[in-house]
C-alpha cells in the first residue's frame with residue numbers, strides 16, 4: 001500500500017514554486033501571458049488555445065513547476081508555410097476542417113473524435129509541427145462516412161452482431177465511450193458504421209460490444225429498437241492512481257480524454273494540488289461507482305477565506321466564539337473527540353459553536369494519523385466521534401479533515417463510502433508548531449503572497465486549543481484577510497456549498 005503525507009501548504013506550494021524556472025518565451029513569441037495564481041488550466045483557456053498547444057509553445061512547461069509571475073508563450077510564431085496536404089487524400093475525404101489560430105493536430109483530432117494517428121493517416125504529408133491557420137485538413141474519410149440520419153446503430157453486415165448498446169449522455173464523446181467500454185477506436189468505428197463523432201446526439205444508441213456470428217433473431221429485433229441494455233448504474237469504471245509529478249493534462253492525455261472530460265469525471269479536482277497515490281476517475285460507464293473523494297485544498301469561490309480551527313473544543317474556544325460573534329463571522333471547526341480535552345467535557349461549547357452557525361466538521365476521535373490505520377480502525381475513529389456528535393449537536397458532519405493532512409488512497413475510499421468530503425488546507429499558520437505570534441503571522445503572509453481575492457480563495461489552518469491562536473492570531477488573521485479584501489466564511493460556503501443543511505446529516 002502506498003502512503004503519502006502532506007504536511008501543509010508549504011509542501012504543496014513548494015511543488016508549484018520549485019526553484020527550477022521556466023525558460024523565458026523566445027523573443028519571437030508574438031504573445032505572452034504572465035501567470036496569475038489560478039488554476040493551471042486557465043492559461044490555456046484564457047488564451048483560447050488547448051493545453052497541448054500551450055505545451056508545444058512552451059517545451060519546458062510543467063503545470064507543477066510553473067509559478068506565479070512566469071511568462072508563457074500563448075501564440076505560435078508565424079513561420080514557414082506548411083507542407084501542403086497531398087491531394088490524394090481528397091477523393092476519400094468527406095469532412096474538411098479549416099485550421100483556426102491556436103489549434104493543433106491534437107486539438108483538431110480530439111474535436112473530430114479521431115486519434116491524431118488517424119488524422120495524419122487521413123492527410124498524407126501532413127506535418128503537425130507546421131500546420132497553419134487557414135489550412136484545410138481532412139478529419140473524416142469515406143470508410144467512416146455518415147449515413148444521413150445516424151440516430152441509431154446499424155448492425156454490421158455479417159460476421160459480428162452487436163450485443164450491447166449504450167445510450168449517449170451529455171458530454172460524451174466517441175473517445176469517452178470507447179475508452180469507458182475498453183474498446184479501440186478502430187473496433188468502435190467498425191461497430192458503429194456511419195457514426196458521426198462530431199454530432200453525437202443525446203440518447204443516441206451506440207454499439208459498445210459485439211460477438212461473432214449472426215445476430216440471434218430475437219436480439220436483432222431489440223438491437224434495432226431504441227432500448228439500450230444498461231448493465232448497471234452510471235459511474236466511474238476506471239481509477240488511476242496519480243503518479244509522482246503527473247499533471248492533469250498528462251493523465252487526461254494518457255487516458256485519451258480531453259482535459260474537460262477528465263475534469264468532469266473528477267468534480268472538485270484542483271490540478272494545482274495533485275498528490276501521488278490519490279485515485280482519480282479516468283473512465284465512466286454503466287456499472288460504475290462514485291469515484292472516491294478528492295481532497296480539497298482550497299476554496300473554489302474566489303475572494304473567500306475559510307478560517308478553520310482544528311483539535312478543539314478546548315478551554316479557549318468559548319471566548320473565541322464570543323469574539324467571532326462581535327465580528328459577525330462564521331468559521332469552521334474540525335472537532336476531535338479526545339485530544340486536548342474530552343468532547344463530552346466541552347459539550348456546551350461545541351453546541352454553542354453549532355448554534356451560532358459555525359460549521360462543525362469531523363477530525364477523528366483521537367487525532368489519529370489515519371494513513372497508519374486499516375479500514376476497521378479508521379471506521380472506529382470515525383464512528384466514535386459520530387456517536388458523540390449525534391449526542392451533542394444531534395447530527396454528524398459531511399466534511400472531514402485528516403489529522404496532519406495525512407491520508408492514503410484506501411482512507412479516501414473508506415471516507416467516501418462513509419459519506420465524507422475530505423478537506424485539507426492551503427494556508428498553514430503553523431501555530432501548532434511555533435507558538436509564536438510573529439512567526440505565525442509571517443507564515444500566513446507568505447502563504448497567500450501573490451494571490452488576490454480576485455483570483456483565489458483560501459482555507460487556512462489554526463488550532464483553537466492554542467491560547468495564542470484563539471486570543472491573538474485569530475483576531476489578527478480576521479483583520480488581515482478582511483483588509484486584503486477577502487470574505488471570511490465557512491469551508492462549505494467557500495466551496496459553493498452554502499446551505500448549512502448540506503454540512504450535516506442525521
Ligand SMILES: *[C@@H]1O[C@H](CO)[C@@H](O)[C@H](O)[C@H]1NC(C)=O
Pocket residue numbers: 127128129130
Ligand atoms: C515537420 O516540420 C518540422 C519543422 O519544420 C521538421 O523539423 C520535421 O522534420 C518535419 N517532420 C516531418 C515528418 O516531415
Ligand SMILES: *[C@@H]1O[C@H](CO)[C@@H](O)[C@H](O)[C@H]1NC(C)=O
Pocket residue numbers: 170171260264
Ligand atoms: C458538461 O460539460 C459542461 C461544460 O464543460 C459542464 O458545465 C457540465 O457540468 C458537464 N456536464 C456533465 C453531466 O458532466
Ligand SMILES: *[C@@H]1O[C@H](CO)[C@@H](O)[C@H](O)[C@H]1NC(C)=O
Pocket residue numbers: 315316
Ligand atoms: C486551559 O487549560 C490549560 C491546560 O489545562 C490551563 O493551563 C489553562 O489555565 C486553561 N485556561 C483557561 C482560560 O481556563
Ligand SMILES: *[C@@H]1O[C@H](CO)[C@@H](O)[C@H](O)[C@H]1NC(C)=O
Pocket residue numbers: 003004005369371372404406
Ligand atoms: C503518518 O503516517 C505515515 C505512514 O506511516 C507517515 O509516513 C507519516 O510521517 C505520519 N505522519 C505524521 C505526522 O506522523
